[in-house]
Amino acid sequence: MKLYKKPTIEPLQSILEARDQRAFLKNQIALKSQPCVSLSLNVPGFPKSNSTTKTFFRYCLHDLKYTLKAHRIEIKEDETIEGCDLAGDFFIVPCSTANLNLMEIKQICEDFEKNHPLGRFIDADLNDQQGNSVSSGESKLCFFCLERPAIECRRENAHDFDELRSFMFPKMAAYCMNQKEESVIRKISSLAQQAILSEISLSPKPGLVDKFGCGSHADMNYQTFMDSTAAISPWFIELVRAGFDFQDEDLTKALPLIRKTGLSMEASMFETTRNINTQKGIIFLMGLSLFACGKLYRQNDRFEVEEFRNIIRDICKDLVKNELGGINHSGKSHGEDIFLKYGFSGARGEAESGFRMVFDFGLPQLTGVTELNDEVLIKCFLSIASNNDDTNILFRSNPVVLSGFKKLCNSALENLTDTSYSAVIDFCRKENISPGGSADLLAVTIFVWMVIKADRQQIFTF
Numbered sequence: 001m002k003l004y005k006k007p008t009i010e011p012l013q014s015i016l017e018a019r020d021q022r023a024f025l026k027n028q029i030a031l032k033s034q035p036c037v038s039l040s041l042n043v044p045g046f047p048k049s050n051s052t053t054k055t056f057f058r059y060c061l062h063d064l065k066y067t068l069k070a071h072r073i074e075i076k077e078d079e080t081i082e083g084c085d086l087a088g089d090f091f092i093v094p095c096s097t098a099n100l101n102l103m104e105i106k107q108i109c110e111d112f113e114k115n116h117p118l119g120r121f122i123d124a125d126l127n128d129q130q131g132n133s134v135s136s137g138e139s140k141l142c143f144f145c146l147e148r149p150a151i152e153c154r155r156e157n158a159h160d161f162d163e164l165r166s167f168m169f170p171k172m173a174a175y176c177m178n179q180k181e182e183s184v185i186r187k188i189s190s191l192a193q194q195a196i197l198s199e200i201s202l203s204p205k206p207g208l209v210d211k212f213g214c215g216s217h218a219d220m221n222y223q224t225f226m227d228s229t230a231a232i233s234p235w236f237i238e239l240v241r242a243g244f245d246f247q248d249e250d251l252t253k254a255l256p257l258i259r260k261t262g263l264s265m266e267a268s269m270f271e272t273t274r275n276i277n278t279q280k281g282i283i284f285l286m287g288l289s290l291f292a293c294g295k296l297y298r299q300n301d302r303f304e305v306e307e308f309r310n311i312i313r314d315i316c317k318d319l320v321k322n323e324l325g326g327i328n329h330s331g332k333s334h335g336e337d338i339f340l341k342y343g344f345s346g347a348r349g350e351a352e353s354g355f356r357m358v359f360d361f362g363l364p365q366l367t368g369v370t371e372l373n374d375e376v377l378i379k380c381f382l383s384i385a386s387n388n389d390d391t392n393i394l395f396r397s398n399p400v401v402l403s404g405f406k407k408l409c410n411s412a413l414e415n416l417t418d419t420s421y422s423a424v425i426d427f428c429r430k431e432n433i434s435p436g437g438s439a440d441l442l443a444v445t446i447f448v449w450m451v452i453k454a455d456r457q458q459i460f461t462f
């Protein structure tokens with residue numbers, strides 16, 4: 001890519017010179033008998049480029065390139081000329097016509113403008129092999145008055161430049177913000193899916209379903225978890241977006257919203273697994289995490305551990321007291337039963353603490369880790385499991401077995417060998433227990449680690 005250097009002369013005369021320079025560049029391409037596509041913005045007044053137009057231009061360019069490629073128009077990336085001069089941001093690229101004639105390519109450029117929500121601010125043009133501008137003969141309406149052809153309003157300076165600029169810049173800024181938001185939402189959702197699949201695929205795991213077997217479960221296997229994950233994943237986007245859109249000061253009001261989506265996810269999970277509960281726990285924990293990420297990116301535009309934890313804590317404020325404190329009869333769910341029997345608060349307590357197990361025991365195991373692998377994930381799991389009062393274990397056994405399990409996990413973590421890890425696996429088999437709660441917290445840990453990594457690599461900025 002050639003970067004075109006910005007001239008240092010004064011406006012007006014030099015804007016014309018900049019345009020001449022662009023025409024010259026297009027002619028250079030024509031000398032090689034190649035047509036070229038170019039992109040620029042209609043920015044009235046001066047300066048013609050600022051941070052808003054630049055970001056908007058980058059989104060448009062990205063879109064245009066994909067549109068051309070989707071139509072099998074080959075653009076010569078290594079001969080691209082992209083830059084900013086006094087006439088604004090611009091892009092010129094030679095293209096090969098493939099099976100299309102020039103009028104068909106021109107039509108694709110026109111359709112690109114027409115279909116773009118702010119296409120009236122964009123000029124996607126085509127020059128032929130002789131350097132002449134290819135015209136469709138259609139005149140465009142002025143984007144401001146929508147009454148007269150743009151060319152007339154421009155020629156007569158029919159509208160005040162400041163008025164035009166304050167009309168278009170906020171629209172461009174809102175468009176860019178929306179694009180950014182959508183890309184953050186997509187990325188965070190995909191990381192959640194990746195994290196859940198990584199946890200499921202980690203093998204072997206004590207008592208849990210993995211690639212090699214079903215652990216202590218008779219009614220589900222690896223495939224059940226694949227199916228179930230596919231069934232719940234379509235809601236991830238909705239959860240992040242709900243976080244982005246949430247305006248209320250009182251975050252406890254977010255809990256019913258998250259739970260409502262969670263109920264749809266559960267229904268989809270049960271339908272897919274034929275009534276087997278594979279992922280109720282992770283639906284709750286990941287639901288909170290996805291919502292909190294949306295809220296956080298709307299607020300700060302970046303991931304902050306303490307802020308993330310505070311959002312989770314605020315959403316789940318008094319959750320244990322409100323939902324488990326008043327139970328004086330046989331509990332309705334596993335979690336309620338366990339709380340009644342032993343006083344362990346399970347996923348609710350973990351959420352109310354802002355994911356203490358994740359941040360105090362899981363994530364520290366991944367400090368300095370650049371790529372995840374089985375060994376670090378097993379350590380991460382053992383660190384969580386040796387501290388977590390896993391209600392899934394209690395549901396099938398008692399506190400003595402839980403304490404034995406935690407001790408074994410701790411020994412395995414201190415000296416991780418095949419023997420020490422096998423001891424944990426054998427114990428789970430013998431006691432027929434499954435640390436599903438710790439597995440869910442491992443998935444959340446992986447998710448948080450991935451979001452932090454993506455954030456550091458600036459994946460969320462365009």
Ligand SMILES: [Zn+2]
Pocket residue numbers: 142143144145146147148153158159
């Ligand atoms: Zn007009």
